[in-house]
Amino acid sequence: MNLPVLPPHFGAHRYFRYHDLLTQRYGGRVQKVSLNAGFTCPNRDGTLGRRGCTFCNNAGFTPAYLQRPLGLTEQLDEGIGRLRRRYPQTRHFFAYFQAYTNTYGELEQLKSQYxxxxxxxxxxxxxxxxRPDCLPESLLAYLSALAKDFPLEVEIGIESCDDAVLARVNRGHDFATSADAIRRVAAHGLPVTGHLLFGLPGESRADQLQAAALLSALPLASLKLHQLQxxxxxxxxSQWRRNSAAVPLFSPADYIELVIDFLERLSPDIAIQRIGSEVPARLRLxxxxxxxxxxxxxxxxARMLERETWQGRLYRVA
Structure with a gap:
């Protein structure tokens, strides 16, 4: 068997790991400290709607300490303490404004929190x-200036590249809005991470694989992949309780194959931050x-090794 010549930035792996990228860039382990700065979302405060996205409950993907009424500094102290105990080799901590929409507010309010x-x-x-629809140029200019002194990344919730799927989950924007936001943020010299949620109702396997080509054409620095839970x-x-057939879920084996099929079609220059999600058992239905x-x-x-494949093996420049 002829062994493939993998891109050198993959290291010993078959896909481009964001963890390795950060370690090389900053000379040691980097951990993100999750924060809830008290922001809301235009899909919840009545600007676009009040119901929010049909899949969203922030408690499902933020640490337990964020469910307590702590100030920002207290959250940082608590989060850093937990991470230091779990990862004592950590060299750097980044404040991660995670809960809800962290660019949705008056510029001065945002600046004070950052x-x-x-x-x-x-x-x-x-x-x-x-969200991709909450990135005004005035804010991007400020973030670009701030990034001259501090590492700074913007994480955009894309969720799906299919407009019908986005409408079905009450997302409140289309894929063109995501693509435009990614281009505008990158044009300001800011690294962009995309967030993709596989398995939303109405999304086909072909749609999921086509997303790899669509996202590879955008100036994304990294990508987070999540499976619907x-x-x-x-x-x-609630919809699943009424009719589980309308909201099919991945088996572990099927999701592994999807991730690999997707990575094969994705640009090898996009770093992968996550390949799946974890939801606390008490919240996971x-x-x-x-x-x-x-x-x-x-x-x-292990499966990529068995399949003799790697990120970008089927990628073609558009």
């Missing part, structure tokens, strides 16, 4: 999670059992 986080003695950079208290969970992320990563790596 700068408060950066004033913490243990924080070296920022990661700001948001139903979180208690969401509209999608379905599936009943979920593969731990570390096991998923091991199984994807």
């Amino acid at each position: 700068e408060l986080a950066l004033s913490h003695p243990d924080i070296d950079g920022l990661v700001i999670g948001t 139903l979180i208690r208290g969401t509209a999608l969970a 379905a599936p009943a059992e979920a593969m731990p992320l570390s096991v998923l990563q091991q199984n994807v790596a």
Whole structure:
């Protein structure tokens, strides 16, 4: 068997791992400290709607300490303490504005929150999670200036590249809005991470694989992949209770194959931050059992080796 010559930035892996990229760039392990800065979302405050996205319950993907009424500095202290105990080799901490839409507000309000986080003695950079329709040019100009002194990334919730799917889950924007936002953020010299959620109702396997080509054509620095899991208290969970056939969920084996099929078609220059999601068991309605992320990563790596494949093997420049 002729062994493939993989891109050197893959290291010992078969896909481009974001963790390795950060370690090389900053000379040691980097951890993100999740924050809830009290922002809301235009899909919840009545600007676009009040129901929110049908899959969304922030408690399902933010740490437990964010469910308590802590100020921003207290959240940072708590999060850093937890991460230090779990990953004592960590060299750098980035403040991760994660909950809801963290660019949705008056510019001065946003600046005060970002700068408060950066004033913490243990924080070296920022990661700001948001929607693609909440990125005005005035904010991007400010972030671009801030990024001259601190590492700064913008994380955009794309979720799907199919407009019908986005409408079905009450997302409130189309894929063109995501593509435009990614281009505009990157034009300001800011690294962009995309967030993709596989398995939303109405999305076909062909749609999921086509997303790899669509996203490869955009100036994305990195990508997070998540599989649909139903979180208690969401509209999608209620829909599944009424008719589970309308909201099919991945088996672990099928999701592993999808991730690999997707990675094969994705540009090898897009770093992969995550290949799956974890939801606390107390909040997860379905599936009943979920593969731990570390096991998923091991199984994807083993299966890629079995298939003799790698990220970008089927990628073609458009």
